[in-house]
Amino acid sequence: MPELATTTDNTQTVDGKSGIAAVISQLKDRFANRCSTSAALREQHGHTTTWLKNQPPEAVVFAESTEDVADAVKICAHAGVPVIAFGAGSSLEGHVNAPFGGVSIDLSRMNAVLEVNAADLDCRVQAGVTRKQLNSYIRDTGLFFPIDPGADASLGGMAATRASGTNAVRYGTMKDAVLGLTVVTADGRIIKTGGRAKKSSAGYDLTRLFVGSEGTLGVITELTLRLHGQPEAISGGICPFPDVASACNAVSTTIQMGLPVARIELLDEVQIRGCNIYSKLGLAETPTLFLEFHGSEASVREQSEMFSSIAEEFGGGPFEWATAAEDRTRLWTARHDAYWAGKALKPDADIMVTDVCVPISRLADCVAETAEDIRAEGFLAPIVGHVGDGNFHVQVLVNLDDPEEKHRTEKFVERLSLRAIDMGGTCTGEHGVGQGKQKYMAREHGEALEVMRAVKQALDPHNIMNPGKILPQS
Amino acid sequence: MPELATTTDNTQTVDGKSGIAAVISQLKDRFANRCSTSAALREQHGHTTTWLKNQPPEAVVFAESTEDVADAVKICAHAGVPVIAFGAGSSLEGHVNAPFGGVSIDLSRMNAVLEVNAADLDCRVQAGVTRKQLNSYIRDTGLFFPIDPGADASLGGMAATRASGTNAVRYGTMKDAVLGLTVVTADGRIIKTGGRAKKSSAGYDLTRLFVGSEGTLGVITELTLRLHGQPEAISGGICPFPDVASACNAVSTTIQMGLPVARIELLDEVQIRGCNIYSKLGLAETPTLFLEFHGSEASVREQSEMFSSIAEEFGGGPFEWATAAEDRTRLWTARHDAYWAGKALKPDADIMVTDVCVPISRLADCVAETAEDIRAEGFLAPIVGHVGDGNFHVQVLVNLDDPEEKHRTEKFVERLSLRAIDMGGTCTGEHGVGQGKQKYMAREHGEALEVMRAVKQALDPHNIMNPGKILPQS
Numbered sequence: 001m002p003e004l005a006t007t008t009d010n011t012q013t014v015d016g017k018s019g020i021a022a023v024i025s026q027l028k029d030r031f032a033n034r035c036s037t038s039a040a041l042r043e044q045h046g047h048t049t050t051w052l053k054n055q056p057p058e059a060v061v062f063a064e065s066t067e068d069v070a071d072a073v074k075i076c077a078h079a080g081v082p083v084i085a086f087g088a089g090s091s092l093e094g095h096v097n098a099p100f101g102g103v104s105i106d107l108s109r110m111n112a113v114l115e116v117n118a119a120d121l122d123c124r125v126q127a128g129v130t131r132k133q134l135n136s137y138i139r140d141t142g143l144f145f146p147i148d149p150g151a152d153a154s155l156g157g158m159a160a161t162r163a164s165g166t167n168a169v170r171y172g173t174m175k176d177a178v179l180g181l182t183v184v185t186a187d188g189r190i191i192k193t194g195g196r197a198k199k200s201s202a203g204y205d206l207t208r209l210f211v212g213s214e215g216t217l218g219v220i221t222e223l224t225l226r227l228h229g230q231p232e233a234i235s236g237g238i239c240p241f242p243d244v245a246s247a248c249n250a251v252s253t254t255i256q257m258g259l260p261v262a263r264i265e266l267l268d269e270v271q272i273r274g275c276n277i278y279s280k281l282g283l284a285e286t287p288t289l290f291l292e293f294h295g296s297e298a299s300v301r302e303q304s305e306m307f308s309s310i311a312e313e314f315g316g317g318p319f320e321w322a323t324a325a326e327d328r329t330r331l332w333t334a335r336h337d338a339y340w341a342g343k344a345l346k347p348d349a350d351i352m353v354t355d356v357c358v359p360i361s362r363l364a365d366c367v368a369e370t371a372e373d374i375r376a377e378g379f380l381a382p383i384v385g386h387v388g389d390g391n392f393h394v395q396v397l398v399n400l401d402d403p404e405e406k407h408r409t410e411k412f413v414e415r416l417s418l419r420a421i422d423m424g425g426t427c428t429g430e431h432g433v434g435q436g437k438q439k440y441m442a443r444e445h446g447e448a449l450e451v452m453r454a455v456k457q458a459l460d461p462h463n464i465m466n467p468g469k470i471l472p473q474s
Numbered sequence: 475m476p477e478l479a480t481t482t483d484n485t486q487t488v489d490g491k492s493g494i495a496a497v498i499s500q501l502k503d504r505f506a507n508r509c510s511t512s513a514a515l516r517e518q519h520g521h522t523t524t525w526l527k528n529q530p531p532e533a534v535v536f537a538e539s540t541e542d543v544a545d546a547v548k549i550c551a552h553a554g555v556p557v558i559a560f561g562a563g564s565s566l567e568g569h570v571n572a573p574f575g576g577v578s579i580d581l582s583r584m585n586a587v588l589e590v591n592a593a594d595l596d597c598r599v600q601a602g603v604t605r606k607q608l609n610s611y612i613r614d615t616g617l618f619f620p621i622d623p624g625a626d627a628s629l630g631g632m633a634a635t636r637a638s639g640t641n642a643v644r645y646g647t648m649k650d651a652v653l654g655l656t657v658v659t660a661d662g663r664i665i666k667t668g669g670r671a672k673k674s675s676a677g678y679d680l681t682r683l684f685v686g687s688e689g690t691l692g693v694i695t696e697l698t699l700r701l702h703g704q705p706e707a708i709s710g711g712i713c714p715f716p717d718v719a720s721a722c723n724a725v726s727t728t729i730q731m732g733l734p735v736a737r738i739e740l741l742d743e744v745q746i747r748g749c750n751i752y753s754k755l756g757l758a759e760t761p762t763l764f765l766e767f768h769g770s771e772a773s774v775r776e777q778s779e780m781f782s783s784i785a786e787e788f789g790g791g792p793f794e795w796a797t798a799a800e801d802r803t804r805l806w807t808a809r810h811d812a813y814w815a816g817k818a819l820k821p822d823a824d825i826m827v828t829d830v831c832v833p834i835s836r837l838a839d840c841v842a843e844t845a846e847d848i849r850a851e852g853f854l855a856p857i858v859g860h861v862g863d864g865n866f867h868v869q870v871l872v873n874l875d876d877p878e879e880k881h882r883t884e885k886f887v888e889r890l891s892l893r894a895i896d897m898g899g900t901c902t903g904e905h906g907v908g909q910g911k912q913k914y915m916a917r918e919h920g921e922a923l924e925v926m927r928a929v930k931q932a933l934d935p936h937n938i939m940n941p942g943k944i945l946p947q948s
Contacts, residue, residue: 119730119835162675173673175682176650191922197831198863199647200900201636201686202918203907203944204926208649208682212675229732256593258703299773357671361593389672426674433677444676448665451933452678458932459925470677 019079020101024059026075027103034062045086045096045104049339051352051400052094052435057084057104064109066182066190066221072105073219074188077464084466085215087154088130091161092353093434095214099468105219107156113137114222121227122179122196127156127220134225143227146171149430150336156220161432162212166335169255169388170262170294171228173430178211182222186460196224209455214432215466217459231294235304236263236328239289241316244268244371244383247287248364250314251387255360257310259303263292264388265335268371271382274341279334289316289387290335292328338384342395346380349397352409355437356420357391357429366423367392370416377412391429418443438472493553494575498533500549501577508536519560519570519578523813525826525874526568526909531558531578538583540656540664540695547693548662550577551938558940559689561628562604565635566827567908569688573942579693581630587611588696595701596653596670601630601694608699617701620645623904624810630694635906636686640809643729643862644736644768645702647904652685656696660934670698683929688906689940691933705768709778710737710802715790718742718761718845718857722838724788725763725861729834733780737766738862739809742845745856748815753808763790763861764809766802812858816869820854823871826883829911830894831865831903840897841866844890851886865903892917912946 027035036042037059046056063069076083082102089096098104110126113134117123118141125134132152134145147158148165157163159181164173171177180194183206194200194207210217241247247266254261267275269285276283289311293303308319322328334341343351358366367383374381374394385392394416398409417427417440427440441449453471456463501509510516511533520530537543550557556576563570572578584600587608591597592615599608606626608619621632622639631637633655638647645651654668657680668674668681684691715721721740728735741749743759750757763785767777782793796802808815817825832840841857848855848868859866868890872883891901891914901914915923927945930937 117833117835119726120833121730122833162673162679164673168673175673175679185925189921189924191925192920193922193925195900195918196833196898197865197894197900197903198834199636199638199642199649199831199865199903201829201902201904201906202900202911203686203915203923204691204929205636205649205679205682205686206922206925206929208679209929212677212679217678229730231732252593256595256703258705296773296776298776299770302770302772355675357673359591359594359596359670360672361591391671391673420671424670426669426671426676428675429671429673430675432675437676441677444669446666447663448667448680449677450663451659451665451680454932455678455680455683455929458928 020058020081023075023079023081023103027059027061027072030071030075031061031068036060044089045106046098047089048094048097049090050092050436051350052097055097055099057098058101060104060106062106062109066184069105069184069219069221070188070190072103073184073186076103077187077462080462080464082464082467083219085156085160085219087128087157088151090151090153091157091434092431093436095161095432095434095469097435099435107154107221110221116141118143120196121229122224123227124222124224125155126222128154130154131158138227142230144230145177145225145227147174147177148336150339155223155225159211159220159223160214162430164386164389164430166263166265166332166386168386169264170260175208175211177226178207178223179226180224181207181210181220183210183218183220185218186462186465194224212432214434214469216456216470217465233297233300234292234294234328235300235321235323236292237319237321238283238331239291239311239316239319240284241287241289241314244287245364245368246314246316247289248367248387250311250316251289252360252363253310254307255388257306259306260295261291261303261307261388262294263290265290266383266385266387266392267338268383270345270380271338271342271384274345274382275334275338278341278344279337281334290331339395342382342397345382346397350400352396352398352413354394354413354416355391355428355431356416356425357389358420358423358425360390362423362425363387363390366420369419370394373412373415377408379412389429390425433470435469438470441470441472494532494555497549497553497555497577501533501535501546504545504549505535505542510534518563519580520572521563522568522571523564524566524910525824526571529571529573531572532575534578534580536580536583540658543579543658543693543695544662544664546577546579547658547660551661551936554936554938556938556941557693559630559634559693561602561631562625564625564627565631565908566905567910569635569906569908569943571909573909581628581695584695590615592617594670595703596698597701598696598698599629600696602628604628605632612701616704618704619651619699619701621648621651622810624813629697629699633685633694633697634688636904638860638904640737640739640806640860642860643738644734649682649685651700652681652697653700654698655681655684655694657684657692657694659692660936660939668698686906688908688943690930690944691939707771707774708766708768708802709774709795709797710766711793711795712757712805713763713765713785713790713793714758715761715763715788719838719842720788720790721761721763722841722861724785724790726834726837727784728781729862731780733777734769735765735777735781735862736768737764739764740857740859740861740866741809741812742857744819744854745812745816745858748819748856749808749812752815752818753811755808764805813869816856816871819856820871824874826870826872826887828868828887828890829865829902829905830890830899831863832894832897832899834864836897836899837861837864840894843893844868847886847889851882853886863903864899907944909943912944915944915946
């Protein structure tokens with residue numbers, strides 16, 4: 001496997017950064033105390049949950065409307081100052097860092113649900129609405145929004161990183177959930193992409209160009225989202241396996257048989273141990289699948305019976321039902337808290353998190369090879385994943401202040417990323433590229449990376465929209 | 475409603491078109507008798523099924539590989555000569571016309587299924603493979619490819635127009651079916667987009683940028699496609715209604731209740747009459763829904779019972795089952811032949827076809843207003859549609875040689891398109907823009923059209939890729 005650079009080089013230039021003082025002065029005129037340069041606030045807006053170092057912006061603007069965002073972008077664009085959109089600050093790859101300084105536009109106050117069209121199974125929200133907030137808001141309509149990354153992220157941020165989560169195997173990712181967007185472009189224009197029709201062939205799919213563009217092509221300020229009817233019946237539970245490969249093979253078979261499972265998640269024995277500590281689950285410490293089935297009473301029963309027999313075939317079981325809603329909530333809350341559960345295994349450790357996704361036929365190989373690599377390195381590193389999509393995370397618990405340990409961890413992450421890419425997969429299934437995954441872009445995309453650069457150049461010719469993200473320095 | 479220009483203006487310039495003679499000479503050197511300038515062949519490659527006039531290319535090249543396409547594009551690009559990709563020639567909006575001349579690259583000989591990965595529910599095909607060919611090829615694997623436009627279109631062309639069909643309500647459109655592409659760009663480079671992982675957050679979604687770009691950003695030469703397991707059980711049938719509004723309301727309720735119907739299609743009384751003539755169906759001539767349910771035996775039964783009670787609520791029924799596979803095939807073949815059935819109502823007529831799509835809550839209004847408009851104009855114009863997606867077609871049978879009739883038809887189509895757009899919908903749900911729908915782009919997209927232009931300019935700076943399509947002259 002060839003060597004790759006181990007650090008992210010963010011020295012690419014951004015035009016005319018020198019005008020920041022004048023920009024801040026104009027922003028204060030326009031936004032008064034909604035523009036702040038306080039050190040604590042700036043540091044919070046360069047927040048990264050992971051190993052990437054904090055690079056705070058030079059100012060933070062709290063937007064309350066699309067027009068606010070447009071005005072802030074226009075002021076920055078005029079001076080060539082970078083603009084970084086900020087939602088909930090829960091991204092994992094340094095997306096909100098400001099390697100070239102500039103202005104963070106905080107959208108968290110844009111938190112209104114603008115309309116819910118129950119008859120059309122859609123809604124329109126401001127970008128700062130979080131996934132949990134939306135689900136609380138629509139609960140009485142009988143609808144729900146399925147995309148659920150670990151954090152209670154903002155929907156704008158989730159679109160920007162093409163997020164997914166535990167329900168994606170059944171309901172898709174943000175790519176599928178977003179019907180249309182309001183976006184402020186690099187020159188401060190306000191555009192609307194997509195619409196409310198369920199499908200359209202009317203021109204370029206700008207919606208899906210902005211979804212996953214991580215604020216590098218424009219700032220998402222509003223979203224039209226697809227909703228789903230709450231299933232008539234839900235059943236689920238957990239199923240232990242003797243080893244990760246057996247669990248993965250059971251997953252592959254389930255998917256190949258077309259079982260419309262709503263959730264099918266793997267937690268390895270280390271992750272289960274973490275969950276036992278953090279969420280007091282009391283489970284046997286062995287690789288375990290968490291499952292959920294949605295549908296009618298009959299179809300849910302049928303699905304779970306079919307899964308049980310598949311699990312048995314691969315040495316798994318017994319399947320343990322969580323029929324009561326509170327038991328299911330407890331399990332899935334524990335699953336969503338996996339990151340903190342991992343941390344509970346070694347509270348003083350730093351965390352380096354990975355996010356590969358491979359074709360389902362390669363899942364067992366990829367997980368098993370990775371588990372072997374973890375053993376060989378002697379890492380404490382729980383594995384957890386949305387295995388129905390072929391997507392899994394390794395959370396390496398490490399001391400990043402130790403240069404040797406840091407280097408070994410970076411090499412491990414690199415091997416894992418390249419392993420996935422070489423299996424026809426991707427280095428990031430749902431977290432996004434940010435700063436952390438830039439070095440794999442050339443390997444994953446080859447010549448297509450130049451087309452991405454051309455798109456970036458066309459939509460953001462002065463490189464002011466979240467510079468230093470996604471595209472590695474050429 | 476404001477006036478729109480009634481004809482498509484294709485006078486925008488294309489660089490350096492004068493070099494066509496030299497280009498043809500180079501193409502003949504490279505491709506020998508796989509490059510032709512015969513008048514009949516050229517005319518066939520400017521084929522349009524509809525009202526748009528034939529604009530033949532100046533030469534046709536039969537590509538047999540991605541490298542062939544790359545070489546042909548390079549030769550054309552060097553001289554600034556237009557390149558028009560050609561698949562099955564079944565597009566409806568003049569997509570393969572050559573308003574500025576240039577070279578048609580015929581991909582129909584690129585008809586190999588390259589790999590089928592049954593375990594991953596995906597396959598890789600050359601762009602000239604047709605949907606029926608693919609389904610024949612994979613039949614024994616237990617898998618199928620669901621996207622089914624009326625014609626036996628090529629998969630490359632279907633991706634280029636973001637096609638869908640009768641199964642889209644359950645299985646999505648080409649936007650959802652394409653995992654990755656091989657594309658020849660405007661400068662003749664070969665790039666690969668996407669991959670085989672089920673999801674990815676690794677950078678800009680070039681796959682979905684090329685899907686629906688109608689050959690204006692590059693030529694699609696290979697596709698990685700998502701397949702689905704053949705359902706364990708299929709049931710279906712037809713259900714008559716007293717009027718189109720009742721039928722549409724039954725459809726909306728079905729969708730709103732989350733019934734996972736696989737197909738739900740409306741044929742109005744005029745369309746049924748056409749089908750009775752063309753496909754000898756012998757059905758009562760009243761608005762009728764054609765339905766199909768996929769799933770397990772139990773879930774299919776449950777779905778059809780639920781639908782029956784919804785239909786009854788809206789005055790529909792009795793539901794007539796087509797349990798035998800051959801009866802179902804007969805019904806769905808008739809549905810796919812709706813275009814020819816419409817033509818059978820007035821064999822010497824020309825056809826102007828529409829393709830609006832609206833939010834499902836506006837479907838009944840949009841169809842009813844349109845039916846009233848048809849009556850007021852005294853048109854013979856069957857309505858047929860993928861109503862589960864809010865998408866329906868009106869096929870106006872008209873004499874285009876009569877200027878007054880042509881004008882009235884164009885005005886009708888314009889009213890319908892704007893009606894759909896004003897309801898939050900689109901002027902084209904699945905046929906694409908081509909030449910015919912360009913005049914609605916500004917109304918539908920507003921300022922976002924300028925972003926589309928910027929993308930086009932970035933990826934095809936000399937405007938040689940299928941010029942005169944999608945983007946109206948600015």
